[in-house]
Amino acid sequence: MTGENPDVAKNPWERFASVMALIWLVFLIYPVVALVRSEAAVGWIIAGWIALALFIALYVVGAIRGLRSDMPLGSPVGPAPWLFFAGLIASALVSIPAEGGAALSFLPFIMSFASYGLTRLWHWITIGAALTVAAMYVFLAPGGMGYVTILIIIALLAVVNTVSTTLVIRSAEAERLGLELATSEGREAVARDVHDLIGHSLTVVGLKSQLARRLIDSDPERAKAELADIEALTAEAIAGVRATVSGARTVTLDEQLAASGDALRAAGVELAVDGDPAALSPAQALTATWILREATTNVLRHAEASRVRVRVAAGHLSFTDDGRGRGGREGNGVRGMRERAAAAGAQLRLEDEPAGGTVVEVTW
Structure with missing residues (x-):
């Protein structure tokens, strides 16, 4: 209640806030009639009118x-709401000598203010106090049965306020949990992207470094070319990580096929591509790009393969190597591929071939 969000001012509902509040004031007709008909001393009648006017002002x-306010319902509040609450109670009490039982009409407003403007504890305290006071007056005071309608209204409002505020609080909690879940999933997605990108790049850099070391004496020019590739790969990896964190990185399937071909050839692995990458939709190509990257990394790290074949068709991508197979192993990279395929509505098949090697197949 203490903080005000400037963005809320743009909400069209705020334009009708005062109207909504004023509509409820129609129920204060009972104190008005009681003051008009009051036989109390003039001083108490004047005090009653002043208290009624102050009550209306404080309530609105x-x-x-x-x-x-941008504070969650039921959360701790600052001093201002408590001052308003105390003012409402004081105004109601001052009006009692002139209004008598009609002053019970103030209770629904005080209850609603506590339910929506104060803490959850005071919601229950105010409901309990209002029901007790109203019931005692109706059943014990002379002529109290004439106000049984107000007691019923108070009881119904207690139920309505309890149910509505509970739903609002649970909705806010669900929204908060949803935000936390989305944040967690976003972090996992970034971590997966960085793993896929860095894992692939570092694997290729390691292979090219070994090749450059072997060639530095026998073929210095080739070694320089490999070192230049290492420099370019490092720059690309850094740029990729930055783009991943900002959510702006896009790598096409064509680009990844070329990059995978370069990396595999540097490791002495032949790559054959069948089909047209354009056969996949943009969304499918995005998932296929990541799976192709991870599959290439796995071959470079573990497969000891000499040949890789990639097939692309409408709604289909397969990556087959002739290496030694996975042997039942499934690390973070494979789990990442499964998660990406599932998120894209695709089916991932990853199996060792009977004749040797592994096939990775994605089907939409």
């Missing part, structure tokens, strides 16, 4: 402040 201003 407090309701508008509550609608503009």
Whole structure:
């Protein structure tokens, strides 16, 4: 209740906040009639009118402040709501000598203010106090049965306020949990992207470094070319990580096929590509790009293969090597491929071939 969000001012509902608050004031007709008909001393009648006017002002201003607040319902509040709450109670008490039982009409407003403007504890305290006071007056005071309608209204409002505030609080909690889940999933996605990108790049850099070391004496020019590739790969990996963190990185399937071919050839592995990458939709190509990257990395790290074949068709991508197979192993990279395929609505098949090697197949 203490903080006001400037963005909320743009909400069209705020334009009707005062109207909504004023509509409820129609129920204060009972105190008005009681003051008009009051036989109390003139001083108490004047005090009653002043208290009624103050009550209306506090209620309307407090309701508008509550609608503009960005504090979660039921959370701890600052001093201002408590001052409004105390003012409402004081105004109701001052009006009792002139209004008598009609002053019970103030209780629904005080209950609603506590339910929507104060803490959850005070929601229950105010409901309990209002029901007790109203019931005692109706059943014990002379002529109290004439106000049984107000007691019923208070009881119904207690139920309505409890149910509605509970739903609002649970909805806010669900939204908060959803945000936390989305944040967690986003972090996992970034971690997976970085793993896929860095794992692939470092594997290729390691292979090219070994090749450059072997060639540095026998073929210095070739060694320089490999070192230049290492420099380019490192720059690409850094740029990729930055783009991943910002959510802006896009790598096409054509680009990944070329990059995988370069990396595999540097390791002495032949790559054959069948089909047209354009056969996949943009969304499918995005998933296929990541799976192709991870499959290439796995071959470079573990497969000891000499040949890889990639087949691309409408709704289909397969990556087959003639290496030694996985042997039942499934690390973070394979789990990442499964997660990406599932997120894209695709089926991933990853099996060792009877004749040797592994096939990775994605089908939409």
